[in-house]
Amino acid sequence: MMMMSLLEVVIIAFLSFFVFQCFFLHKKSRESPLLKNWPILGMLPGLLVRIPRIFDCTAEVLEASNLTFAIKGAWLSGTDLLLTADPRNINHILSSNFRNYPKGPEFRKIFDILGDGILAADSELWEDLRKSGHTIFHHQDILEISLSSNVSKLKKGLIPFLDNAADKNIIIDLQDVLQRFMFDTASILMTGYDPMSLSVEMPEVEFGEAVEDGEEALFYRNIKPKILWKLQYWIGIGIERKMRATTATLNQMLAKIISSRREEISRGKRETSMDVLTYYMNADTTKYKLLKPKSDKFIRDVVLSLMVAGRDTTSSALTWFFWLIFTHPQVMAKIRHEIDTKFDPANLEKLVYLQAALSESMRLYPPIPLNHKSPLKSDVLPSGHNVEANSKIIISMYALGRMRSVWGEDASEYKPERWISEDGGIRHEPSYKFVAFSAGPRACLGKHLALLQMKMVVVDIIQNYDLKIVEGHTIDSVPSIILRMKHGLRVTVSKKI
Numbered sequence: 001m002m003m004m005s006l007l008e009v010v011i012i013a014f015l016s017f018f019v020f021q022c023f024f025l026h027k028k029s030r031e032s033p034l035l036k037n038w039p040i041l042g043m044l045p046g047l048l049v050r051i052p053r054i055f056d057c058t059a060e061v062l063e064a065s066n067l068t069f070a071i072k073g074a075w076l077s078g079t080d081l082l083l084t085a086d087p088r089n090i091n092h093i094l095s096s097n098f099r100n101y102p103k104g105p106e107f108r109k110i111f112d113i114l115g116d117g118i119l120a121a122d123s124e125l126w127e128d129l130r131k132s133g134h135t136i137f138h139h140q141d142i143l144e145i146s147l148s149s150n151v152s153k154l155k156k157g158l159i160p161f162l163d164n165a166a167d168k169n170i171i172i173d174l175q176d177v178l179q180r181f182m183f184d185t186a187s188i189l190m191t192g193y194d195p196m197s198l199s200v201e202m203p204e205v206e207f208g209e210a211v212e213d214g215e216e217a218l219f220y221r222n223i224k225p226k227i228l229w230k231l232q233y234w235i236g237i238g239i240e241r242k243m244r245a246t247t248a249t250l251n252q253m254l255a256k257i258i259s260s261r262r263e264e265i266s267r268g269k270r271e272t273s274m275d276v277l278t279y280y281m282n283a284d285t286t287k288y289k290l291l292k293p294k295s296d297k298f299i300r301d302v303v304l305s306l307m308v309a310g311r312d313t314t315s316s317a318l319t320w321f322f323w324l325i326f327t328h329p330q331v332m333a334k335i336r337h338e339i340d341t342k343f344d345p346a347n348l349e350k351l352v353y354l355q356a357a358l359s360e361s362m363r364l365y366p367p368i369p370l371n372h373k374s375p376l377k378s379d380v381l382p383s384g385h386n387v388e389a390n391s392k393i394i395i396s397m398y399a400l401g402r403m404r405s406v407w408g409e410d411a412s413e414y415k416p417e418r419w420i421s422e423d424g425g426i427r428h429e430p431s432y433k434f435v436a437f438s439a440g441p442r443a444c445l446g447k448h449l450a451l452l453q454m455k456m457v458v459v460d461i462i463q464n465y466d467l468k469i470v471e472g473h474t475i476d477s478v479p480s481i482i483l484r485m486k487h488g489l490r491v492t493v494s495k496k497i
């Protein structure tokens with residue numbers, strides 16, 4: 001007990017020292033986008049001061065430092081990292097020298113909640129997960145489940161919800177609505193189970209809240225000394241307390257789903273229908289030697305990674321997209337015109353301007369703003385920076401989309417036209433210049449499904465409703481590993497006549 005209180009006193013003293021430094025430095029740090037390196041504390045004080053607008057600050061720092069910047073963490077804290085938005089480095093790390101740049105053991109420690117899932121795995125395990133994931137995301141059953149769950153969730157979930165909001169003149173949080181939509185459809189695809197979180201009653205969504213808290217805690221782990229966040233987790237204080245609750249909630253929920261599926265399989269009830277859970281429970285271990293279909297813990301890890309990969313990214317992309325088109329009426333008008341004149345439910349590819357508007361939105365607001373890598377062997381990046389083995393490199397996708405040297409002087413403007421080629425088709429940018437879906441052998445496996453789903457939702461909403469942002473609503477992002485709006489996206493709904 002005495003030991004515990006002493007630890008708490010040490011942590012509070014440590015944090016008070018940081019806060020004092022932050023206040024002391026506040027004025028100074030606003031004067032320069034570059035972070036000052038202080039004795040002992042390194043650049044941590046400057047980073048903490050910038051937390052409320054951390055993504056924009058990293059973009060400013062990178063623009064001012066020729067696209068790559070070395071961040072010094074506190075002394076002996078193990079939080080030094082190299083931040084880059086240089087397309088040459090990105091191509092080197094994600095594609096041409098991919099083998100030398102795994103996520104690394106540090107990433108696995110920080111993202112321990114993901115266990116052996118694809119988002120955190122490396123080497124042979126990642127290869128087995130990737131190959132099996134590739135097979136499943138191209139499996140006809142999965143494509144059909146994805147399509148039918150979207151159609152039915154639009155018809156039975158989103159439309160009745162928006163109709164009700166329009167009839168009763170209720171202000172809604174569109175971000176929350178989209179997260180619920182994606183949670184339900186991702187859950188059907190991954191587990192075959194519909195949690196029905198998107199309904200007029202708006203039930204509490206334990207999974208959603210748990211994941212969002214967890215994603216925020218994971219962001220802070222990247223800049224805190226490991227010993228500090230581990231201690232916080234162990235004692236159960238601060239944001240790590242939420243992380244403990246997140247872990248418990250997710251473990252409990254997934255354990256329930258897994259055990260009931262095992263029971264169904266043992267009673268011979270699940271032979272024909274296919275979802276991701278069933279696929280992995282029957283995985284062919286002669287082909288994928290490192291998969292463990294009999295282990296509940298392994299199945300939990302696989303499913304959790306895929307749920308997180310599918311739910312949060314797509315809802316984030318759509319939320320920022322809607323905000324941008326609501327605030328750019330000329331873009332909205334062009335999308336409406338295209339839908340009115342060219343819409344063909346069997347061929348969403350024809351909606352070129354909509355595709356351009358979505359890409360442009362993910363250029364400025366990539367749902368996954370940062371990507372973590374760690375070299376196996378020391379290397380020199382094309383920018384000339386040396387990187388040590390096991391050091392930490394963060395690719396800032398958020399900053400990359402805003403760099404004037406990459407996208408031109410109008411980089412900060414929302415202009416879907418930049419994605420339209422002279423012949424009226426989509427202009428394809430090199431994958432290391434537009435990395436919202438990452439690039440190289442580890443690029444997103446769900447890109448095609450995500451784009452299809454986003455287009456279906458956008459078309460349904462735009463064809464049937466007029467949504468308006470509530471006056472005075474402020475837009476800020478949450479410091480998190482997923483780009484989310486801090487206050488949601490509050491809108492009013494009216495039916496289109």
Ligand code: HEM
Pocket residue numbers: 118119130133306309310311313314317362366367368371372435436437438441442443444445446447449450
């Ligand atoms: C707009 C929506 C989406 C965006 C912007 C997006 C973006 C990304 C990014 C940046 C990565 C690389 C992450 C990293 O290396 O840490 C990734 C990986 C991945 N994504 Fe997506 N994603 C989206 C939707 C989806 C969906 C709907 C699914 C599945 C249903 C999915 C499945 C995956 C998987 C399995 C990986 C891991 C690939 C690997 O490590 O080999 N994604 N995604």
